[in-house]
Amino acid sequence: MAKYEITVNAVKQIVEASPDMPLLWVLRDKLKLTGTKYGCGIAQCGSCTVHVEGEPVRSCMLPISAVSGSVTTIEGLADGGNLHPLQTAWIDHDVPQCGYCQSGQIMSAAALLANNRTPTDTDIDEALAGNYCRCGTYIRIRAAVHSAASYYRADEQTETHAIDAENGGAS
Amino acid sequence: MTINKLDRRNFLKASTLVGGGLMLEFNFVSMVSAEELGTLVGSKELNVFVQIASDGKITIYSATPEMGQGVKTALPMIIAEEMGAKWADVEVIDAPLDADKFGSQGAGGSTSIPENFDTMRKMGASAREMLIGAASETMEVDRGELEARDSIVVHSSGESLTFGQLAALAVKQPLPDPEMLSFKDPRSYTIIGTTVGGVDNLVIVTGQSQFGIDVDIPGMHYASYTRCPRIGGVAISFNEAEIVKLPGITQTFILAPNDRADIAPGSFGEGVQGGVAIVGEDTWSVMNAKSKLEIKWDESAASHDDWERMILKAQQIADKGDGEITLKGANVDQAMTDSNNKTLESFYQFPYVAHVCMEPMNCTAHFKKGNGSEPDAMELWIPSQYPGDVKDIAENILGVKKENVKVNPTRMGGGFGRRGIHDFASEAMAISHHSGLPVKLTWTRTDDIHNDFFRVGGFQNMKAAINENGKLVAWNQHYIGFAKEGKPVSGSGLGGNEFSMVALDNARVSQTMMPVQTPCGFWRAPGANTNAFVEQSFLHELAVLAEKDHVEFLLELMGSRRWIREGDINTLNTGRAIDVIKRAAEASGWGRSMPVGTGLGFSFYFCHAAHVADMLLKLRRYRLMKIAILESIK
Numbered sequence: 001m002a003k004y005e006i007t008v009n010a011v012k013q014i015v016e017a018s019p020d021m022p023l024l025w026v027l028r029d030k031l032k033l034t035g036t037k038y039g040c041g042i043a044q045c046g047s048c049t050v051h052v053e054g055e056p057v058r059s060c061m062l063p064i065s066a067v068s069g070s071v072t073t074i075e076g077l078a079d080g081g082n083l084h085p086l087q088t089a090w091i092d093h094d095v096p097q098c099g100y101c102q103s104g105q106i107m108s109a110a111a112l113l114a115n116n117r118t119p120t121d122t123d124i125d126e127a128l129a130g131n132y133c134r135c136g137t138y139i140r141i142r143a144a145v146h147s148a149a150s151y152y153r154a155d156e157q158t159e160t161h162a163i164d165a166e167n168g169g170a171s
Numbered sequence: 172m173t174i175n176k177l178d179r180r181n182f183l184k185a186s187t188l189v190g191g192g193l194m195l196e197f198n199f200v201s202m203v204s205a206e207e208l209g210t211l212v213g214s215k216e217l218n219v220f221v222q223i224a225s226d227g228k229i230t231i232y233s234a235t236p237e238m239g240q241g242v243k244t245a246l247p248m249i250i251a252e253e254m255g256a257k258w259a260d261v262e263v264i265d266a267p268l269d270a271d272k273f274g275s276q277g278a279g280g281s282t283s284i285p286e287n288f289d290t291m292r293k294m295g296a297s298a299r300e301m302l303i304g305a306a307s308e309t310m311e312v313d314r315g316e317l318e319a320r321d322s323i324v325v326h327s328s329g330e331s332l333t334f335g336q337l338a339a340l341a342v343k344q345p346l347p348d349p350e351m352l353s354f355k356d357p358r359s360y361t362i363i364g365t366t367v368g369g370v371d372n373l374v375i376v377t378g379q380s381q382f383g384i385d386v387d388i389p390g391m392h393y394a395s396y397t398r399c400p401r402i403g404g405v406a407i408s409f410n411e412a413e414i415v416k417l418p419g420i421t422q423t424f425i426l427a428p429n430d431r432a433d434i435a436p437g438s439f440g441e442g443v444q445g446g447v448a449i450v451g452e453d454t455w456s457v458m459n460a461k462s463k464l465e466i467k468w469d470e471s472a473a474s475h476d477d478w479e480r481m482i483l484k485a486q487q488i489a490d491k492g493d494g495e496i497t498l499k500g501a502n503v504d505q506a507m508t509d510s511n512n513k514t515l516e517s518f519y520q521f522p523y524v525a526h527v528c529m530e531p532m533n534c535t536a537h538f539k540k541g542n543g544s545e546p547d548a549m550e551l552w553i554p555s556q557y558p559g560d561v562k563d564i565a566e567n568i569l570g571v572k573k574e575n576v577k578v579n580p581t582r583m584g585g586g587f588g589r590r591g592i593h594d595f596a597s598e599a600m601a602i603s604h605h606s607g608l609p610v611k612l613t614w615t616r617t618d619d620i621h622n623d624f625f626r627v628g629g630f631q632n633m634k635a636a637i638n639e640n641g642k643l644v645a646w647n648q649h650y651i652g653f654a655k656e657g658k659p660v661s662g663s664g665l666g667g668n669e670f671s672m673v674a675l676d677n678a679r680v681s682q683t684m685m686p687v688q689t690p691c692g693f694w695r696a697p698g699a700n701t702n703a704f705v706e707q708s709f710l711h712e713l714a715v716l717a718e719k720d721h722v723e724f725l726l727e728l729m730g731s732r733r734w735i736r737e738g739d740i741n742t743l744n745t746g747r748a749i750d751v752i753k754r755a756a757e758a759s760g761w762g763r764s765m766p767v768g769t770g771l772g773f774s775f776y777f778c779h780a781a782h783v784a785d786m787l788l789k790l791r792r793y794r795l796m797k798i799a800i801l802e803s804i805k
Contacts, residue, residue: 086376091373
């Protein structure tokens with residue numbers, strides 16, 4: 001057993017765990033953040049996907065001793081009371097069926113959209129290829145990712161306008 | 172007050188009778204008044220499913236297990252529709268397990284909507300009548316001049332009162348006679364038939380939804396369980412001293428098998444299989460320790476089932492000729508040997524398949540040892556399609572009286588029939604009982620696949636003859652499946668309502684059953700999910716042999732428009748089949764030339780209600796979903 005300090009969803013946490021305990025079980029059993037799911041334990045299904053420094057990782061195979069950087073889970077994806085565009089899109093498209101895989105699906109998609117605001121079907125399929133859904137919600141997932149990308153773009157446009165207006169007022 | 176509980180044993184009996192078909196019997200839920208039940212603080216309970224608060228918030232209970240099929244949204248929609256509620260005012264909450272109050276709380280066989288529709292609309296209509304009664308009293312007008320819609324009761328003059336304003340008085344109204352209720356004309360529906368979105372979508376996408384695997388109770392320990400790699404083997408000894416010293420491990424012990432035949436309704440082998448339990452401080456510690464187990468097994472009574480050997484044996488059986496005849500056929504042999512006819516023989520096989528729900532099997536159990544005044548008790552948190560069944564299991568394997576077993580159902584990360592069998596709950600209960608600790612047992616994915624109640628594998632040897640006009644003139648189908656104690660296991664064999672048996676005039680069907688020890692269970696439309704593959708693939712082979720277009724060949728086989736048993740929705744209606752085939756072909760542009768490397772496929776299959784959804788999924792990409800649904804429920 002050793003002590004580890006990790007930042008999860010912008011909160012510093014000190015956990016006591018074996019060095020080889022995967023991040024997944026630290027999140028679920030120690031920090032009680034159960035939104036991240038166990039599906040296979042061998043990084044094959046994607047249910048346990050979280051972000052470490054913004055990059056999607058399979059937390060079921062990442063030992064706590066190897067976690068370097070801040071962790072974001074599905075519980076920390078929304079910005080306070082504002083849902084992430086993907087969460088809004090998931091609701092708009094009524095994506096979840098059983099819902100078990102959806103945390104992982106959303107986290108993988110969020111990493112994609114962070115770098116690519118205009119993903120093609122192929123981009124989406126490739127980014128989510130490692131996330132299984134036993135209910136078969138893939139078609140709605142793809143549509144929801146496209147919608148989320150458009151919400152992002154609309155927001156960014158609004159922000160640009162706001163800045164322009166400010167600049168206009170100042171000059 | 173009438174309670175007609177439809178338990179799973181009866182359900183299974185009834186299902187067998189109709190060959191896995193649609194079960195039309197519904198469970199009538201008790202309609203009891205608020206006075207009998209007491210009301211929740213700040214809420215007015217109109218009946219067991221509906222409460223209205225004075226601020227207008229409508230709370231509807233969801234009593235049927237949710238596994239992704241959407242009943243937690245769909246069943247309350249029926250109530251809201253019938254009572255004239257505005258969907259935005261409705262909050263759906265999970266009902267506790269309480270058969271006396273809510274009736275049978277199970278989900279399987281695609282029956283939740285047909286079984287509950289009538290009860291739900293009676294709940295809705297009854298609530299509506301009580302609201303109208305309250306409005307009639309308040310406004311001093313005739314009931315007939317009032318209408319409930321959008322969460323208000325409106326008088327023909329335009330005067331209206333909200334459901335919230337009426338709630339306190341409505342609850343004092345006499346409970347309407349359920350047989351005297353009238354229902355909305357489906358053409359006036361404003362909620363049913365619309366897309367409202369799953370009621371749990373927000374909690375799911377924010378990671379707040381609680382599945383069984385997410386349960387956390389005070390003092391909870393975590394457990395793993397390891398069974399014999401050969402099904403039915405029993406643990407004799409293991410490296411206990413080493414395991415118990417591993418980090419995070421509290422206890423480890425052997426469980427003896429405890430799997431009485433009468434363990435639960437249906438008797439699927441839901442008890443404890445012999446193995447080794449490990450209890451510890453977190454899931455990873457017990458899974459890690461599990462991987463270090465060295466167990467000595469007694470395999471004397473274990474299964475020696477072997478798929479490769481099954482294939483060889485089935486081929487030998489097929490080569491010998493027909494099995495036990497279930498349908499004779501007029502002159503099958505004659506048509507097969509007629510030198511003017513072309514014949515084809517194909518041997519099909521389909522493997523054993525595990526359910527692989529995304530959420531591995533798990534259960535949290537807390538055994539509480541009794542003392543002089545208190546009896547033994549058990550509390551469970553379980554993702555199950557039939558959560559009430561575990562009460563029988565607790566009583567049968569551990570002697571905890573059913574009335575002292577409290578079951579808390581949770582959302583399921585998939586079910587597909589697997590979560591109707593509760594071996595994982597037996598293990599959790601036995602581990603809690605033995606260790607004296609509340610435990611959450613989580614299976615590894617390997618356990619989950621290994622310990623499945625599999626979709627049964629099997630074989631079909633198909634023969635047919637085509638005459639010189641390309642017409643199918645004889646059909647010989649030999650099903651080679653699996654049986655336990657002489658009875659076909661779930662999903663093995665032909666139901667008797669397959670298209671080939673009811674729509675062809677010269678078909679012979681026979682079957683041979685081989686013994687099997689591997690556990691088999693329900694797996695999404697048992698029987699149909701393999702028969703459709705065999706039948707439709709073979710029909711395509713025959714269309715090629717007949718040098719006919721596949722759709723044309725199918726239409727020819729359907730023949731005249733007729734309903735095999737008039738009025739019985741579980742039997743093929745060739746007229747509807749023809750319409751569905753034609754419209755699907757038309758909308759998909761069947762017959763058009765396709766780019767190199769691509770092609771169109773086409774299949775039609777009829778079975779019980781679940782089939783309709785299967786067919787629609789295939790057709791969805793052709794944008795035929797709506798048309799097909801209309802065809803199916805008319």
